[in-house]
Amino acid sequence: MAALSPNPQPTAVLELRRIHVPGRSQPRLDGVSLRLEAGERVALLGPSGAGKSTLLAVANGLLHPAAGEVLWQGEPRARGARARRRQQARIGTLWQDLRLIEELTVQQNLNCGRLAQWGWPRALLNLLLPLDTGACRDALQQLDLAPELLEQPVSLLSGGQRQRVAMARLLRQNPTLLLADEPLASLDPRLAQELLALLLRHSQAPRALLLSLHRPDLLQGFDRVIGLRQGRLLFDQPAASLQPQQLQALYAESEQAAAAAAPEPIG
Amino acid sequence: MRPAAPLLPLLPALVLLPVALLLPGLLHGGGWDLLGQFLLAALRPSGDPLVLGSLLGGLGITVGMALLGWATSLLLGVPLGLLSSRLLWRSLAGSELPAELLRRLLAVPRSIHELIWGLLLLQLVGQQPAVAVLAITIPFSALVARVVSDLLDALPERNLQGLLAAGTPAPAALLTALGPPLLPGLISYGGYRLECALRSATLLGVFGLGGLGNELLLTLQSLQFHELWSGLWLLLAVMLALEALVSALRRRWSMPARLALAQRQPVGRSSRELLLVAAALVPLLLGVGRALAVDPAALLHWQALPPLPPGGWQGALALPWLAMVGQTVLLTLVAAALAVGGAPLLLLLVAPWPWGGWLLRLLWALGRLWPPPLTALLLLFVFKPSLLTAALALGFHNLGILGRLLLEGVEAAGPEREEALRCSGSGTRLALLYGRFSGLARAYLAYGAYRADVILRETVVVGMVAGTGLGSQLRESLSAFAFDQLALLLAAYALLTLLGEDLSDRARRALLRA
Numbered sequence: 020m021a022a023l024s025p026n027p028q029p030t031a032v033l034e035l036r037r038i039h040v041p042g043r044s045q046p047r048l049d050g051v052s053l054r055l056e057a058g059e060r061v062a063l064l065g066p067s068g069a070g071k072s073t074l075l076a077v078a079n080g081l082l083h084p085a086a087g088e089v090l091w092q093g094e095p096r097a098r099g100a101r102a103r104r105r106q107q108a109r110i111g112t113l114w115q116d117l118r119l120i121e122e123l124t125v126q127q128n129l130n131c132g133r134l135a136q137w138g139w140p141r142a143l144l145n146l147l148l149p150l151d152t153g154a155c156r157d158a159l160q161q162l163d164l165a166p167e168l169l170e171q172p173v174s175l176l177s178g179g180q181r182q183r184v185a186m187a188r189l190l191r192q193n194p195t196l197l198l199a200d201e202p203l204a205s206l207d208p209r210l211a212q213e214l215l216a217l218l219l220r221h222s223q224a225p226r227a228l229l230l231s232l233h234r235p236d237l238l239q240g241f242d243r244v245i246g247l248r249q250g251r252l253l254f255d256q257p258a259a260s261l262q263p264q265q266l267q268a269l270y271a272e273s274e275q276a277a278a279a280a281a282p283e284p285i286g
Numbered sequence: 287m288r289p290a291a292p293l294l295p296l297l298p299a300l301v302l303l304p305v306a307l308l309l310p311g312l313l314h315g316g317g318w319d320l321l322g323q324f325l326l327a328a329l330r331p332s333g334d335p336l337v338l339g340s341l342l343g344g345l346g347i348t349v350g351m352a353l354l355g356w357a358t359s360l361l362l363g364v365p366l367g368l369l370s371s372r373l374l375w376r377s378l379a380g381s382e383l384p385a386e387l388l389r390r391l392l393a394v395p396r397s398i399h400e401l402i403w404g405l406l407l408l409q410l411v412g413q414q415p416a417v418a419v420l421a422i423t424i425p426f427s428a429l430v431a432r433v434v435s436d437l438l439d440a441l442p443e444r445n446l447q448g449l450l451a452a453g454t455p456a457p458a459a460l461l462t463a464l465g466p467p468l469l470p471g472l473i474s475y476g477g478y479r480l481e482c483a484l485r486s487a488t489l490l491g492v493f494g495l496g497g498l499g500n501e502l503l504l505t506l507q508s509l510q511f512h513e514l515w516s517g518l519w520l521l522l523a524v525m526l527a528l529e530a531l532v533s534a535l536r537r538r539w540s541m542p543a544r545l546a547l548a549q550r551q552p553v554g555r556s557s558r559e560l561l562l563v564a565a566a567l568v569p570l571l572l573g574v575g576r577a578l579a580v581d582p583a584a585l586l587h588w589q590a591l592p593p594l595p596p597g598g599w600q601g602a603l604a605l606p607w608l609a610m611v612g613q614t615v616l617l618t619l620v621a622a623a624l625a626v627g628g629a630p631l632l633l634l635l636v637a638p639w640p641w642g643g644w645l646l647r648l649l650w651a652l653g654r655l656w657p658p659p660l661t662a663l664l665l666l667f668v669f670k671p672s673l674l675t676a677a678l679a680l681g682f683h684n685l686g687i688l689g690r691l692l693l694e695g696v697e698a699a700g701p702e703r704e705e706a707l708r709c710s711g712s713g714t715r716l717a718l719l720y721g722r723f724s725g726l727a728r729a730y731l732a733y734g735a736y737r738a739d740v741i742l743r744e745t746v747v748v749g750m751v752a753g754t755g756l757g758s759q760l761r762e763s764l765s766a767f768a769f770d771q772l773a774l775l776l777a778a779y780a781l782l783t784l785l786g787e788d789l790s791d792r793a794r795r796a797l798l799r800a
Contacts, residue, residue: 081709107711111710122290122291122727131720147289148287
């Protein structure tokens with residue numbers, strides 16, 4: 020099929036073309052384009068309000084851009100409900116607030132990652148009996164969590180355990196595109212390092228990772244860095260070649276300072 | 287095998303299986319064309335000015351009765367609630383005993399449905415406008431009193447103790463320490479009671495105590511469905527307007543913190559507005575009372591009670607009490623299960639379609655507004671009179687009330703977890719079930735337990751029409767003026783509802799604790 024594709028390059032896991040999302044006073048995203056190839060791990064940097072969360076919401080299909088195209092593995096948003104669900108099942112998001120279901124056990128939460136594949140009978144059975152215990156155990160073990168946790172309600176877990184359970188739910192989902200919105204924001208330095216290592220380890224090809232960060236000191240292990248400021252791309256380059264003044268411009272207080280250091284002036 | 291939280295609200299819906307099995311046997315064969323005509327007439331209500339005029343007149347009387355009954359029940363209920371607060375008696379007199387006594391005493395008027403009060407008063411003092419108002423006032427003021435005292439006793443005592451220890455006079459200390467925290471709960475509950483009063487006033491009308499309910503019953507019995515629907519749509523408009531007004535006022539007055547962030551409202555604005563509205567209510571209520579010709583003095587002329595029958599109490603005691611109580615309990619359980627389980631099930635069914643939600647809202651609004659005896663009469667077009675027919679009618683009414691509450695709960699649960707599930711590819715229904723029902727399951731069921739207690743009280747309303755339980759006997763005893771039977775029936779009702787109240791309180795506490 021790839022040979023028939025009009026796209027000369029191999030299909031990207033995610034491609035955004037000239038995305039525009041309007042906001043109240045200024046656009047939340049303004050002409051943003053980017054490609055994410057299989058195996059790529061990309062960090063998204065930018066000050067608060069730069070549009071990082073909006074970009075991720077567009078990337079996981081939650082938000083429809085007013086203009087521009089979003090392609091997942093070369094395909095636009097599917098029309099039918101069933102095809103749409105299959106498409107969404109390939110996109111995994113690690114939410115900043117984790118969005119675990121407090122009232123359910125760890126195992127039931129992990130199995131939430133399979134709801135896209137499961138029909139009603141299994142989804143209901145999951146609320147009555149422990150299902151797929153072997154696979155859930157594996158997912159926990161990959162994240163160095165004890166299998167005994169499976170029967171615990173999520174509400175009884177510690178902060179670090181909850182992060183890992185959310186990660187394990189992603190592994191159960193087995194997505195191609197991994198998105199994470201500031202997953203390290205509320206963690207202490209050691210937990211942040213550990214989670215980041217886990218994310219990087221589990222995003223090898225054919226997967227790809229796009230992760231928003233507010234701390235530029237955690238860029239090790241990323242292939243590329245993207246700088247977003249006031250809804251526009253300021254830079255998109257290999258992580259190794261990032262210069263300190265580019266970061267200064269990204270986080271600068273005033274428009275002029277940013278414009279002075281940016282490759283092209285901002286309107 | 288223990289069902290997880292999201293399944294809990296759906297479990298009562300299992301009652302649908304036996305209901306579906308039994309219903310075909312209850313069909314009496316005819317009546318479908320009548321039911322069809324009734325449903326079609328919804329689209330073409332009568333526009334005849336004569337009909338509309340009479341309906342509007344009836345609606346005015348119903349709303350007037352509701353307003354008067356509501357206002358008097360608040361006027362009586364709030365002081366009674368203060369008097370039955372353990373906290374108040376303890377801090378002012380050093381003993382909780384008077385509060386306990388008053389609480390026990392108020393349980394009696396509370397346990398008996400306003401319809402029974404209305405019909406009894408009708409027998410005692412004859413047909414007059416004050417009867418309906420008093421019938422609403424008696425149980426409602428006892429209910430308000432209970433809620434007020436519960437709210438008060440749940441408040442932390444430290445602030446009050448602090449003020450008293452500093453030498454503040456007791457009344458001032460009470461007002462300062464307990465007034466502001468009590469107000470939001472009181473406003474919210476007061477608004478809810480006004481909605482209840484409108485429903486009760488309509489219901490009392492169906493049983494001949496005046497107002498729109500009577501018109502609805504007459505048009506239904508004479509099969510004038512177009513005129514019936516004009517009345518129903520009018521009532522729906524009034525009810526939805528009232529609900530919107532109550533929830534707007536509730537948001538405006540009882541959550542100042544959230545509004546303050548948005549627009550920095552000046553201190554004391556909401557209390558000033560409250561006082562203004564209260565002041566405006568006084569002339570309004572007096573005007574309504576005059577227009578309805580409510581004369582409290584007329585309530586004092588009692589008719590003499592008929593003498594006991596020759597056999598003394600023997601006759602009354604020989605009634606099939608066990609069967610009647612059993613039927614009443616079964617009716618309560620089936621109706622409650624239908625209502626509690628039906629609402630989340632329907633919500634899940636229509637979840638994928640945007641118009642489905644609006645259709646459901648309309649269905650639920652109709653359920654709330656429709657007096658259950660009218661639904662029972664409609665069902666009797668196609669079903670034989672039976673416990674199940676009565677349960678369907680009562681269940682439909684309470685489905686409307688629980689459904690609205692469930693929707694509010696679903697909206698309050700926030701979209702985050704549902705969104706997360708949708709984003710990972712779950713279908714709409716599963717995302718709703720897992721993402722939103724999980725969090726609200728226990729609170730919803732706790733409310734369901736409270737509602738079951740209300741349903742038990744309401745069984746009399748459909749029992750009288752569908753001929754089941756204590757209600758059907760009540761109807762016979764009322765028309766036969768058999769006051770010995772009536773006295774025993776009232777005692778049975780009171781005992782049953784007090785037991786039910788205790789059980790539902792326990793269930794609610796257990797649900798909220800876990």
